[in-house]
Amino acid sequence: MKDYQNYIRNFSIIAHIDHGKSTLADRIIERTGLVSKRDMREQFLDNMDLERERGITIKLQTTRLVYQAKDGNEYIFNLIDTPGHVDFTYEVSRSLAACEGAVLVVDATQGVEAQTLANVYLAMDEDLEIMPVLNKIDLPSARPDEVKQEIEDVIGVEAMDAPLVSAKEGTGIDELLEEIVHKIPAPEGDENGKLKALIFDSYYDNYKGVVIYARIFDGKIKKGDMIRLMNTGKKYEVTEVGTYSPGPVECAQLRAGEVGYVCASIKQVADARVGDTITLAEHPADQPLPGYKRVQSMVYCGIYPAEGEKYENVKDALEKLQVNDAAFHFEPETSTALGYGFRCGFLGLLHMEIIVERLEREFDLAVITTSPSVIYRVVMNDGSVQMVQNPTNLPDPILIDHIEEPMVKADIMVPKEYVGSIMEICQERRGTLLNMEYITETRVNLHYEMPLNEVIYDFFDALKSKTRGYGSLDYEFSRYQPSKVVKLDILLNKDLVDAFSMIVHESKAYTRGRFVCSKLKEILPMHQFEVPIQACIGQKIIARETVRAYRKDVIAKCYGGDISRKKKLLEKQKEGKKRMRQFGTVEVPQEAFTAVLKYDDNK
Amino acid sequence: MTTNNLGLYIHIPFCRKKCKYCDFLSFPCTSEQVYREYVTALCMEMDSRREDCESYVIDSVFIGGGTPSLISPEDIRRLMDTVRKDFHLAEDAEITIETNPASITQAKLDAYLASGINRISIGIQSFDNHILRRLGRLHDKNEAFQKIQMVRKSGFTNINIDLMFGIPEQPMKTWLDTIRQGIFLGPQHISLYSLQLEKGTPLYKEVYEDKLFAPTPEILDREMYHEAIRLLRQAGYVHYEISNTAFPGKESKHNLKYWSYDEYLGLGPGASSFFGGQRFKNHEKMNRYIDAIKKHQVPMDQRSIERYSEKEEMGIYVFTGLRKAEGISLDDFRQRFERDLFSVYDPAILRRYKGLLKLSENQLYLTDAGMDVSNTVMAEFV
Numbered sequence: 001m002k003d004y005q006n007y008i009r010n011f012s013i014i015a016h017i018d019h020g021k022s023t024l025a026d027r028i029i030e031r032t033g034l035v036s037k038r039d040m041r042e043q044f045l046d047n048m049d050l051e052r053e054r055g056i057t058i059k060l061q062t063t064r065l066v067y068q069a070k071d072g073n074e075y076i077f078n079l080i081d082t083p084g085h086v087d088f089t090y091e092v093s094r095s096l097a098a099c100e101g102a103v104l105v106v107d108a109t110q111g112v113e114a115q116t117l118a119n120v121y122l123a124m125d126e127d128l129e130i131m132p133v134l135n136k137i138d139l140p141s142a143r144p145d146e147v148k149q150e151i152e153d154v155i156g157v158e159a160m161d162a163p164l165v166s167a168k169e170g171t172g173i174d175e176l177l178e179e180i181v182h183k184i185p186a187p188e189g190d191e192n193g194k195l196k197a198l199i200f201d202s203y204y205d206n207y208k209g210v211v212i213y214a215r216i217f218d219g220k221i222k223k224g225d226m227i228r229l230m231n232t233g234k235k236y237e238v239t240e241v242g243t244y245s246p247g248p249v250e251c252a253q254l255r256a257g258e259v260g261y262v263c264a265s266i267k268q269v270a271d272a273r274v275g276d277t278i279t280l281a282e283h284p285a286d287q288p289l290p291g292y293k294r295v296q297s298m299v300y301c302g303i304y305p306a307e308g309e310k311y312e313n314v315k316d317a318l319e320k321l322q323v324n325d326a327a328f329h330f331e332p333e334t335s336t337a338l339g340y341g342f343r344c345g346f347l348g349l350l351h352m353e354i355i356v357e358r359l360e361r362e363f364d365l366a367v368i369t370t371s372p373s374v375i376y377r378v379v380m381n382d383g384s385v386q387m388v389q390n391p392t393n394l395p396d397p398i399l400i401d402h403i404e405e406p407m408v409k410a411d412i413m414v415p416k417e418y419v420g421s422i423m424e425i426c427q428e429r430r431g432t433l434l435n436m437e438y439i440t441e442t443r444v445n446l447h448y449e450m451p452l453n454e455v456i457y458d459f460f461d462a463l464k465s466k467t468r469g470y471g472s473l474d475y476e477f478s479r480y481q482p483s484k485v486v487k488l489d490i491l492l493n494k495d496l497v498d499a500f501s502m503i504v505h506e507s508k509a510y511t512r513g514r515f516v517c518s519k520l521k522e523i524l525p526m527h528q529f530e531v532p533i534q535a536c537i538g539q540k541i542i543a544r545e546t547v548r549a550y551r552k553d554v555i556a557k558c559y560g561g562d563i564s565r566k567k568k569l570l571e572k573q574k575e576g577k578k579r580m581r582q583f584g585t586v587e588v589p590q591e592a593f594t595a596v597l598k599y600d601d602n603k
Numbered sequence: 604m605t606t607n608n609l610g611l612y613i614h615i616p617f618c619r620k621k622c623k624y625c626d627f628l629s630f631p632c633t634s635e636q637v638y639r640e641y642v643t644a645l646c647m648e649m650d651s652r653r654e655d656c657e658s659y660v661i662d663s664v665f666i667g668g669g670t671p672s673l674i675s676p677e678d679i680r681r682l683m684d685t686v687r688k689d690f691h692l693a694e695d696a697e698i699t700i701e702t703n704p705a706s707i708t709q710a711k712l713d714a715y716l717a718s719g720i721n722r723i724s725i726g727i728q729s730f731d732n733h734i735l736r737r738l739g740r741l742h743d744k745n746e747a748f749q750k751i752q753m754v755r756k757s758g759f760t761n762i763n764i765d766l767m768f769g770i771p772e773q774p775m776k777t778w779l780d781t782i783r784q785g786i787f788l789g790p791q792h793i794s795l796y797s798l799q800l801e802k803g804t805p806l807y808k809e810v811y812e813d814k815l816f817a818p819t820p821e822i823l824d825r826e827m828y829h830e831a832i833r834l835l836r837q838a839g840y841v842h843y844e845i846s847n848t849a850f851p852g853k854e855s856k857h858n859l860k861y862w863s864y865d866e867y868l869g870l871g872p873g874a875s876s877f878f879g880g881q882r883f884k885n886h887e888k889m890n891r892y893i894d895a896i897k898k899h900q901v902p903m904d905q906r907s908i909e910r911y912s913e914k915e916e917m918g919i920y921v922f923t924g925l926r927k928a929e930g931i932s933l934d935d936f937r938q939r940f941e942r943d944l945f946s947v948y949d950p951a952i953l954r955r956y957k958g959l960l961k962l963s964e965n966q967l968y969l970t971d972a973g974m975d976v977s978n979t980v981m982a983e984f985v
Binding site: 556563566 | 824825845869
């Protein structure tokens with residue numbers, strides 16, 4: 001091991017949402033003197049507003065910190081943050097691969113959660129040193145001893161000496177920093193070997209192009225090097241290397257064991273895929289680093305400009321988002337109901353929601369999203385296979401031999417009093433219980449196999465609602481399985497609105513049909529004529545509702561010349577109308593498209 | 604401005620008792636002294652507006668409320684004298700006072716006429732005692748008849764009665780009886796208002812919270828409206844605005860100002876104005892209004908001043924104009940805004956609202972059916 005490597009610690013913080021990861025990271029950054037407390041925005045690492053609001057980290061940010069340890073030496077801490085949601089498992093695993101250790105934050109009041117476990121397993125897969133920390137120790141409901149025991153029982157790592165911290169109040173942070181020095185191994189690697197650097201994140205910068213975050217495993221990289229990305233095979237010239245502390249600071253080179261950024265005039269993040277290996281074009285490494293996977297979208301939906309919104313604007317925004325998000329992709333499509341729009345692929349439902357919200361907030365665009373869909377494997381009578389993700393493209397049933405749907409393995413962790421209701425909602429969603437284990441006396445891990453189609457619909461909402469927020473979910477794709485799925489269409493005033501079409505399991509078609517009809521009845525405004533709402537499979541109508549006609553929409557009195565009041569009233573009405581989409585003669589409010597997907601507690 | 608005529612609205616915000624459906628700005632008050640002091644304040648407000656109105660001719664005055672008929676004959680005289688002193692009042696100005704049958708007296712009627720008031724509006728609402736009680740009105744059917752007679756005999760030749768329909772659990776028959784009796788009494792002008800249940804009013808609570816009465820179904824409300832219009836037309840009334848009918852030539856000038864993009868100046872708390880190209884309101888709170896007057900300031904609520912863009916003003920022009928049966932004139936629009944109406948708004952609106960919105964001989968107007976859903980159509984233009 002080289003001398004400089006002795007003073008480097010590369011680590012991640014892993015935690016369940018809400019367990020205080022970001023706050024803890026803030027405290028560490030503050031304590032190492034990088035940012036003064038006064039100048040610090042809360043939760044430094046979460047730098048997108050949306051993340052702040054949801055309290056979850058989506059996009060990684062890596063920071064180089066300098067810690068003055070009690071042994072008198074200065075240590076470089078490379079804090080590599082990881083996203084905190086099931087949709088981003090692959091990104092998490094690549095970030096972890098860049099580290100030697102992981103600080104596992106467990107909420108001392110809540111204990112271990114499914115997602116914590118999932119991330120711990122990922123860390124273990126990368127052979128990381130796991131260093132547990134108990135957070136929220138200041139809360140009266142904290143039960144550190146029990147939770148330590150739980151960590152030992154469930155995760156199987158030594159936890160009795162785990163630092164007790166309160167990230168909120170800043171207690172225990174010094175002990176934690178010392179522990180990092182002692183427990184987390186220093187990096188290894190040959191700085192004179194052939195370059196092997198792992199891309200674990202990237203983002204697009206308007207001036208520099210794609211900025212790659214990389215961990216150097218062997219060799220070194222500097223400005224002017226010709227590099228090759230081993231999986232995509234593309235070559236670039238390095239224009240800058242440096243570290244983030246927290247702003248970019250250019251440096252002469254990055255050596256084995258170090259973490260930093262690399263710029264090489266790369267046009268979009270999709271060209272510098274997470275998990276790819278950087279090597280030198282002249283003296284390439286023999287093998288890329290293991291673990292690279294191509295991004296696979298799991299969930300698709302249509303995104304259309306809302307009434308009055310320009311197609312081009314939406315397209316520009318999607319392109320901008322794509323430049324920065326290798327996991328998101330889109331292509332143009334048309335819908336008879338919604339006109340020109342885009343079919344978009346996402347890692348999961350959260351990823352989809354994030355993209356849609358960013359379109360609305362950052363780009364101020366009004367868009368309509370259609371029912372999310374998974375990819376069905378349609379086996380035709382002639383034996384050929386079609387992958388279908390847009391319900392509209394489902395071939396004529398006569399030509400289909402059978403359809404297969406994607407299944408996932410889902411780990412659901414809940415306090416035991418909720419097991420009954422969880423089994424019920426899993427049952428309703430065609431889940432098969434594979435295994436059930438008691439993690440502790442009060443907490444259960446349920447292993448289910450479930451159709452992804454059911455998971456993306458409203459499962460997460462239902463889970464949260466049935467467990468008062470205590471349940472957690474983690475899932476991953478397992479296999480394709482033949483399934484009796486049918487296409488459910490919705491007709492408004494006898495016209496098919498393709499944007500509402502969805503593929504559902506035969507056994508669910510009636511309930512879903514009825515649900516969508518009654519939901520639309522609630523949401524559709526009254527028109528000057530009756531509007532029948534019908535749900536059908538093929539020609540067969542399976543559910544029906546009617547929105548009655550309105551007859552009156554007039555203000556009789558004149559408010560003594562208060563025109564402004566009347567104007568405001570009309571504006572409000574118009575505002576409501578603007579959010580409507582005209583389908584033939586029927587006006588549909590935008591929210592109808594998402595409302596029909598939402599979990600309804602009272603149904 | 605193509606005209607320098609001005610309508611004057613004078614607000615009297617007192618009632619003996621607030622009606623159960625009312626959400627207008629008025630307070631229960633019976634103190635003669637308060638009335639007197641308030642009228643003094645109004646006179647001071649007029650004084651303060653004297654210069655601003657130099658270049659205008661007042662061609663309509665509307666004393667509305669509240670219940671202006673609570674005010675004593677002397678105070679009414681004082682008010683009208685001040686109007687004449689401070690402003691140029693046209694010879695043929697339409698001067699209206701709103702009254703409640705319960706507070707009409709011969710002495711007041713004489714004073715009205717003597718002070719130049721030439722139009723009287725009587726809040727009858729219904730000739731059915733059940734309905735009158737449900738509304739919380741102070742008068743009954745007999746008093747309504749008596750007072751209308753008294754007004755006529757006094758020499759008023761321009762009388763309006765307000766009638767109301769769509770009252771919770773009001774049967775069609777009761778309403779048509781009210782209309783027939785109204786027609787029989789022969790006022791020159793009949794207003795018919797579809798009752799709006801406003802949140803915060805006792806009647807709203809009785810209907811939607813206590814569920815004492817069922818609200819009138821929309822369909823019935825519209826049948827009541829159209830049936831009444833039919834009867835009124837038969838009797839020679841012209842349906843000239845959504846809620847107003849009159850014998851030809853007796854349309855309310857003042858009312859039409861609101862819908863014809865004409866200027867009006869409102870006096871009294873909460874009164875709205877469209878004056879000097881600006882839209883604003885007076886302070887709604889009585890004490891703030893009085894305070895401003897005492898300091899010889901214009902009692903305008905600065906926050907209420909609206910500065911609309913030209914496009915917004917076009918919208919106002921259109922949606923107010925559409926309240927009138929004749930609608931709006933495309934020529935007038937062009938003259939005022941130097942644009943063609945259909946270069947500003949999508950002509951497809953005509954197709955979308957076929958049967959509701961019509962264009963004929965350069966007039967754009969709502970059909971009878973269109974009036975039922977006028978907001979829907981008007982919302983297209985704001």
